[in-house]
Amino acid sequence: MTPVPPAPGAASHDRPTLAVVGATGAVGTVMLSILSQHADIWGEIRLIASPRSAGRKLLVRGVEVEVVALTEEAFEGVDVAMFDVPDDISARWAPIAAAKGAVVVDNSAAFRMDPDVPLVVPEVNPHAARVRPRGIVANPNCTTLSMIVAMGALHAEFGLRELVVSSYQAVSGAGLAGIDALRAQLNLVAGTDLGTKPGDVRRAVGDNTGPFSEPIALNVVPWAGSAQEDGWSSEELKVRAESRKILGLPDLRVSVTCVRVPVVTTHSLTVHARFENEVTVGRAHEILSTAPGVVLFDNPAAGEFPTPADVVGTDPTWVGRVRRSLDDPTALELFVCGDNLRKGAALNTAQIAELIAAELS
Numbered sequence: 138m139t140p141v142p143p144a145p146g147a148a149s150h151d152r153p154t155l156a157v158v159g160a161t162g163a164v165g166t167v168m169l170s171i172l173s174q175h176a177d178i179w180g181e182i183r184l185i186a187s188p189r190s191a192g193r194k195l196l197v198r199g200v201e202v203e204v205v206a207l208t209e210e211a212f213e214g215v216d217v218a219m220f221d222v223p224d225d226i227s228a229r230w231a232p233i234a235a236a237k238g239a240v241v242v243d244n245s246a247a248f249r250m251d252p253d254v255p256l257v258v259p260e261v262n263p264h265a266a267r268v269r270p271r272g273i274v275a276n277p278n279c280t281t282l283s284m285i286v287a288m289g290a291l292h293a294e295f296g297l298r299e300l301v302v303s304s305y306q307a308v309s310g311a312g313l314a315g316i317d318a319l320r321a322q323l324n325l326v327a328g329t330d331l332g333t334k335p336g337d338v339r340r341a342v343g344d345n346t347g348p349f350s351e352p353i354a355l356n357v358v359p360w361a362g363s364a365q366e367d368g369w370s371s372e373e374l375k376v377r378a379e380s381r382k383i384l385g386l387p388d389l390r391v392s393v394t395c396v397r398v399p400v401v402t403t404h405s406l407t408v409h410a411r412f413e414n415e416v417t418v419g420r421a422h423e424i425l426s427t428a429p430g431v432v433l434f435d436n437p438a439a440g441e442f443p444t445p446a447d448v449v450g451t452d453p454t455w456v457g458r459v460r461r462s463l464d465d466p467t468a469l470e471l472f473v474c475g476d477n478l479r480k481g482a483a484l485n486t487a488q489i490a491e492l493i494a495a496e497l498s
């Protein structure tokens with residue numbers, strides 16, 4: 138009997154081969170720990186980074202694996218390739234990996250708004266991952282991801298009409314360089330009385346503010362991303378465009394202000410969400426306390442609300458401070474926290490890759 142050839146994109150062996158491109162970065166590092174914690178569905182796991190890291194050995198599933206440099210050959214036999222690298226590297230190499238037969242799950246911004254690339258959050262629109270004309274599935278931005286699971290659950294019940302969002306974003310959103318910058322600056326200001334005179338923190342920190350335009354220690358910076366038209370930042374426009382695409386609401390009104398704060402990891406957001414119908418806090422509590430991937434932690438009288446210091450390292454989206462707007466019975470005010478390196482990046486990517494692995498096998 139002639140063997141039946143595998144369908145395009147199907148794993149040709151028992152368990153799919155996974156490549157992690159960018160395995161040495163902030164997201165890649167968390168990815169390796171998630172791969173060690175989740176059900177072991179993968180065959181070979183290949184670790185890829187820049188030539189600078191080739192030869193380094195990293196631990197995954199309790200085994201040391203040598204990092205290889207990013208080349209076309211590195212995708213030989215790969216079924217699913219996660220990309221946790223800068224935009225320009227993804228833009229160039231994701232189509233190469235897809236042409237080699239891998240399904241790419243890309244964490245960068247390179248393909249998120251491409252109409253032929255689905256933008257997927259498994260708790261909200263898992264079906265979208267099945268239609269991928271370019272062989273690429275995109276993972277949303279960490280700020281969008283930090284709130285969208287909760288918003289998706291509320292939308293399914295109340296019908297979302299508008300979001301007004303302010304972010305309080307951790308420095309690891311800017312990669313390892315962001316973490317390094319905060320730690321170095323904290324060392325410079327620790328034990329001083331800085332923060333009492335105009336410019337004193339700036340002088341202590343000096344010109345090297347890392348990936349941020351201003352000092353981040355003892356400060357908040359109302360800016361994330363690059364400058365776009367009419368005063369908006371790229372990060373703010375991403376949250377707007379990506380929320381619309383994930384929820385399938387192309388006309389959703391969205392207004393965002395992104396702010397960087399001296400937190401290592403875990404983004405927080407305040408959200409004013411306006412719905413089609415009247416809302417009650419009781420019903421919102423019921424929805425949020427049963428929604429997959431969401432933890433409701435909302436009893437301010439007892440001091441219970443999420444903060445980044447407690448949420449960091451956990452998987453769910455944490456929601457607290459749920460109130461009905463005093464001036465609009467169709468609107469809720471919420472405070473949301475999510476680990477930007479887990480659900481905001483690596484975890485969501487791993488969940489998408491697991492959906493695809495289940496489909497391929």
Ligand SMILES: NC(=O)c1ccc[n+]([C@@H]2O[C@H](COP(=O)([O-])OP(=O)(O)OC[C@H]3O[C@@H](n4cnc5c(N)ncnc54)[C@H](OP(=O)(O)O)[C@@H]3O)[C@@H](O)[C@H]2O)c1
Nearest residue numbers: 159161162163164186187190221222245279310312313482
């Ligand atoms: N940090 C977050 O919260 C977050 C959230 C969502 C999405 N993302 C996105 O995820 C991606 C990775 O972010 P990150 O924060 O992990 O960045 P990062 O800490 O700077 O790590 C970047 C990774 O890309 C690799 N890389 C850089 N240039 C390369 C090249 N020429 N060839 C091959 N590999 C190369 C690096 O390898 P070397 O170590 O060898 O240089 C490293 O593994 C970015 O697109 C980012 O926007 C980040």
